[in-house]
Amino acid sequence: MWKQPWGYKEGYVICGGLFLTGLSLQAAVGGFHLETLAYPINLLAAVVFFLLLLLLHFFRRKFAALRWLSSYQAAISSISSLALLTLVMGLVKQLPSYMHEGDAWPGFAQMLSNWAFAFLFVWFIAVLGMTVFLRLFSAQWKDIPFVLNHLGLLIALTGAVLGSADIQQLEMNTLVGRPQWMATNERGDVLELPLAIELHEFSIEEYPPKLMLIDNETGDMLPKGKPDHFLVEDSAAVGKLLDWDVAVITKLPMAAGVPTGDTLKYVEFHSVGATMALYIRVSHRKTGETHEGWVSCGNYMFPYKAMRLNEKVSLVMPEPEPKRFYSDVTVYTESGKTIREVIEVNKPVQVDGWKIYQLGYDESKGRWSDVSVFQLVRDPWLPVVYTGILMMIAGALALFVFQKRKEGVHDKLD
Incomplete structure (x- = not known):
């Protein structure tokens, strides 16, 4: 050796x-x-x-x-x-x-x-x-694919590793009508940014409400391990949950709970804080037992409402799942740009080297959230990495072209 x-x-x-x-x-x-x-x-x-x-x-x-x-x-x-x-x-x-x-x-x-x-x-x-x-x-034409591939790899790896020290991943909480230019990093340090975001409106599109059965003692969804659900897609929906037939009598997408004696009923309420409520009739197929009343998922303003079917089982409406949520914002930059954009999940906005992602919202308020959470990412070395990747792609194409030419020369000689 x-x-x-x-x-x-x-x-x-x-x-x-x-x-x-x-x-x-x-x-x-x-x-x-x-x-x-x-x-x-x-x-x-x-x-x-x-x-x-x-x-x-x-x-x-x-x-x-x-x-x-x-x-x-x-x-x-x-x-x-x-x-x-x-x-x-x-x-x-x-x-x-x-x-x-x-x-x-x-x-x-x-x-x-x-x-x-x-x-x-x-x-x-x-x-x-x-x-x-x-x-x-060496300056030989045949070496072009090799140089492109290896030089591209060299540039991409160097840019990725050295650039990791300059990557910034910040989180910004914005309130409707209040421009925000402060964000926090992973350590919780508050940083001032060269841009500001003003939230005009936050919106959520939700899936239709679901009805499920739960165990009164444990709170587990039934059947345990593989819970069943009934998706209420219209105001006159009919479905089944285990041995129970479920019929929706009234569907109020915008409702408010009103106490009436010892119970709670729901009325239409087209304002901030409205919740989803269903008036339903439930019948047991074997015993004929029937129940009728309101069920609601509730929210930060109104309590949830379940329907107790017997000593073991209750009918509940889980919180609606978000299908899509997005923010209408204006982004202001130090360079003087004013950009009006809609930011949503998987559709970020790029401004002056920053990518702004929709990250979250105030889940306690759901669709009435006046808070939108953004993730801001800055990676100044990303163009270097992309340049290396493009060079490797060009090298692969050049290798293919040179190979075809070589095969063509051999065919002519034959």
Whole structure:
């Protein structure tokens, strides 16, 4: 071993040495904080690193070790070692960088802050970079697919890892009619943003109400383990729940509960705080037992109303499930932009490098919520990652085109 030319053994010994060095450093000082690599440190580090690789490339003819860096033995040993740690990263639950629990040795719960991962990643990028420089300066047309694929991979990986220090994921709570420019990060720190969001209206579209049977003693839905339900899609719906026939007599989507003696009835109430209420008739198919009355899911203003059928079973209406919820907002930016948009789940709005997602609302108020919760994400290195991915796609297409041309030349010769 260690006799030129080097092979796989030397490659895996180097990777093993880097891994053990990283684990030792992890045990001695703990993991490093990604925040220390935030802009402009990450950009400066990338520029210096690749300039150093470029300098080493020009000395590769003088040193066999530098020539070995662009060999497939170095590539396979480095990528397989890094892939093994990446597999561990996928199997171990990753904790946010601010949680000290993930910093405990060996630190695999915060892999991007782990010294062993950092050393192996830098080693792999060095091998990949030397390989790209070798083909890049050969200036042969046949190397175009190879250069595009490997340079794209180099750019995408570098951008993804270094850019992770600059990713911001913030949460903003907005009230109707009140512009908000403050948000909180994962630590709970309140930050002032270069943009403000004014909520004009929050809206929810709900699925039709459901009726279910519950056990009076345990509160479990029946049948236990696989509860049945009756979806009330119109005002004259008829259905079945176990041995009970259910008929909807009156459906009030906008209702208010009114006490009448020892009971509660519902009337139409077209205002804030209205709830869903159904007047139903329930009959037992075997005994003929019949019940009639109001059932409501209730809300923050009115209590829920169940129908007790017997000592064991009651009929209830669960809270309606949201089908779609969205916010009508205006976004103001420091650059002077004023943008009126509707933000909903899976349909974010992008403004000045920020992506604004609909995250939640005041669930205690349901459809009458005057609060909308947004997630704001900023990843300034994302264009770098996309550039690398597009280069890899271009490399795959170029490989296909070059292969077709080669096959065409062989066909002509034949």
